Amino acid sequence: MVMLRAQGVSVRFGGVQALRDVTFELGGPGIYALIGPNGAGKTTLFGVISGGVRATSGQLWFGDRQVLGWKPWEAARSGVARTFQITRAWRSLTVMEHVELAAVASGESRGAARARAAELCGSVGLSDVQHRLARELPLGQQRRMEIARALALGPSLLLLDEALAGLTATEAGELVQLISALPSRDICVLITEHVMELVMPIAHTVLVLDHGVLIAVGPPAEVARDPTVLAAYLGDAHVTP
Amino acid sequence: MTPVLMPGARRPRPAVVRGENQSSASGIVGPVRWLLARRNRPVLVGLAFVVAGLSPLVVGGLGWETVSFQVTVFAATSLGWNLLGGYGGQISFSYAVYFAAGAYGAGVSVTSFHASPWVGIGAGVAIACLIALITGLPLFRLRTHYYSIATLAILEVTSLVVSAASPLGASGGLEIPITPYGLGSLEFSPLNATPFFELGLGLLGVTLLGVWWILRTRTGLYLRAIRDDPVAAEAFGIRTTWWKAVAAVVSCIPAPVAGGLYAMAALFVDPNTVLSIPFSVLIVLVAVLGGLGTLWGPVVGAALVITLQQNLALDLPGQASGLEPVIYGIVIILVGMFFSQGILAARPIVATALRRAGARVKGVRPW
Numbered sequence A: 001m002v003m004l005r006a007q008g009v010s011v012r013f014g015g016v017q018a019l020r021d022v023t024f025e026l027g028g029p030g031i032y033a034l035i036g037p038n039g040a041g042k043t044t045l046f047g048v049i050s051g052g053v054r055a056t057s058g059q060l061w062f063g064d065r066q067v068l069g070w071k072p073w074e075a076a077r078s079g080v081a082r083t084f085q086i087t088r089a090w091r092s093l094t095v096m097e098h099v100e101l102a103a104v105a106s107g108e109s110r111g112a113a114r115a116r117a118a119e120l121c122g123s124v125g126l127s128d129v130q131h132r133l134a135r136e137l138p139l140g141q142q143r144r145m146e147i148a149r150a151l152a153l154g155p156s157l158l159l160l161d162e163a164l165a166g167l168t169a170t171e172a173g174e175l176v177q178l179i180s181a182l183p184s185r186d187i188c189v190l191i192t193e194h195v196m197e198l199v200m201p202i203a204h205t206v207l208v209l210d211h212g213v214l215i216a217v218g219p220p221a222e223v224a225r226d227p228t229v230l231a232a233y234l235g236d237a238h239v240t241p
Numbered sequence B: 001m002t003p004v005l006m007p008g009a010r011r012p013r014p015a016v017v018r019g020e021n022q023s024s025a026s027g028i029v030g031p032v033r034w035l036l037a038r039r040n041r042p043v044l045v046g047l048a049f050v051v052a053g054l055s056p057l058v059v060g061g062l063g064w065e066t067v068s069f070q071v072t073v074f075a076a077t078s079l080g081w082n083l084l085g086g087y088g089g090q091i092s093f094s095y096a097v098y099f100a101a102g103a104y105g106a107g108v109s110v111t112s113f114h115a116s117p118w119v120g121i122g123a124g125v126a127i128a129c130l131i132a133l134i135t136g137l138p139l140f141r142l143r144t145h146y147y148s149i150a151t152l153a154i155l156e157v158t159s160l161v162v163s164a165a166s167p168l169g170a171s172g173g174l175e176i177p178i179t180p181y182g183l184g185s186l187e188f189s190p191l192n193a194t195p196f197f198e199l200g201l202g203l204l205g206v207t208l209l210g211v212w213w214i215l216r217t218r219t220g221l222y223l224r225a226i227r228d229d230p231v232a233a234e235a236f237g238i239r240t241t242w243w244k245a246v247a248a249v250v251s252c253i254p255a256p257v258a259g260g261l262y263a264m265a266a267l268f269v270d271p272n273t274v275l276s277i278p279f280s281v282l283i284v285l286v287a288v289l290g291g292l293g294t295l296w297g298p299v300v301g302a303a304l305v306i307t308l309q310q311n312l313a314l315d316l317p318g319q320a321s322g323l324e325p326v327i328y329g330i331v332i333i334l335v336g337m338f339f340s341q342g343i344l345a346a347r348p349i350v351a352t353a354l355r356r357a358g359a360r361v362k363g364v365r366p367w
């Protein structure tokens, strides 16, 4: 069954056409990379999928439900979890409380949520700092907190917005390993990234956005050779020798 | 050889031995330390309430009890306010309206229906909850500062309506007639303020317990998240409008009860007092000065602000009595300057100072 299907989705912010007639589908558990240069519309597409950003036209199915225009909380409760490009930690909550909140919000009891939060903090390597305020942690740990928090919702679709940005090579490597294990837990991961080299090895499908237009979809090796993609990344001057 | 202590180095603490073979000094230290431990906090609080409840036997006096009663009334109202304002981040000025609902409810049930004021207080609670709900649901869609302004408008409208309503005594106020004394009629000898003080203390205790419990449930967690970042809260399944409305309804409950007691203690209620902007600001001020979003903040704030305000009114000699608002204002500015996060935020500083000063008191932690 198709997990997510977008049909002709367009988004306009005043004079900016952030997404133009975007059509694609995510089949099921797996890792999908959404790449594209700055301002391509990646975060906007995440906003449409997880609610919160209004599409000007198009259709969006999650499973067999038409969901375009749903509210963020509806998306969260239906199994769509996300992280934020600029991390959004709650100022007065500890790491543990962040994860616990998501677990409670997904319907677990307080006790069960606490146990699960502790387990998830462990699985992203935050056990040592789980009682610290999340805001006080370095970026790498805040990003891992965001992943633990998203996983606590028990999502079937996980949207990771530049989850690797600003991390050291070691941190990024660890996180890539963690992410690549998620499909085996029946989770479909859609991850945005600037640096193709980081996600290419783990992605089974790559979607390329440029100026709001989906210019290529396919296996990493194919997309990496696609002349339109190369042009988008390197500039038109490099296409014609 | 005695170890040389570097300046600032910790003195090694003598191990406190539990049991009978202690000197009389450490015989006190043991229980005190047990009482001050964080996990025994409920026992300490319970004890404090028992001591406060018995205090009229010792300190007595009409003036003292009247002021203490006012402290409990404002502390309870502000504790409710703090749940929505301090923890939920929604600054409301309409708690005076909820307060008035109970005050007028109690008054009208006596004057118009010859019923017990408790009936009116119950009705006041219901009305306050209803107002909180029907104003909250549309208003919480507004950004926070627009919400605050809208609550001011609600206060003004209510004040206008009440000032024109003759069954409520209009702008002149509602005088509550004297009826036989008793707990049911909420009237007692005017020479004895103890019953109202005890009732106020009871209300404060129940409110504290209620707020403490709510903060432990998921509601407390959600409210903090909504205050800190509502967008992220929504992204994790929290319907912010709904939870803010829940908080608004629950947090208004102490206000009408406090208002009912307040009106019965004065046997009078008028819109120029309870439905005025200064009155509604006072409810907010008490929580802000004590410490926004802290359990004890409103209690500390009420104790400070109300005691100061009332004692200034009572104690200043004739000529100086005009200075009352000036002194009151200066103190509030000073608190704002030096404790910008509320008095309770200074706790760690005070604790460190006490610990340094009292290092000789064998490791008793003040907090």
Ligand SMILES: Nc1ncnc2c1ncn2[C@@H]1O[C@H](COP(=O)(O)OP(=O)(O)OP(=O)(O)O)[C@@H](O)[C@H]1O
Pocket: A013, A014, A016, A017, A018, A036, A037, A038, A039, A040, A041, A042, A043, A044, A045, A085
């Ligand atoms: N709320 C908004 N209001 C107006 N314009 C917006 C808004 N959000 C995004 N845009 C614009 O829409 C376009 C797409 O932005 P978006 O953030 O989706 O890009 P992105 O691919 O995530 O970029 P980056 O790699 O920098 O994160 C940009 O031109 C941006 O300026």
Ligand SMILES: [Mg+2]
Pocket: A042, A043, A044, A085, A161
């Ligand atoms: Mg982006």
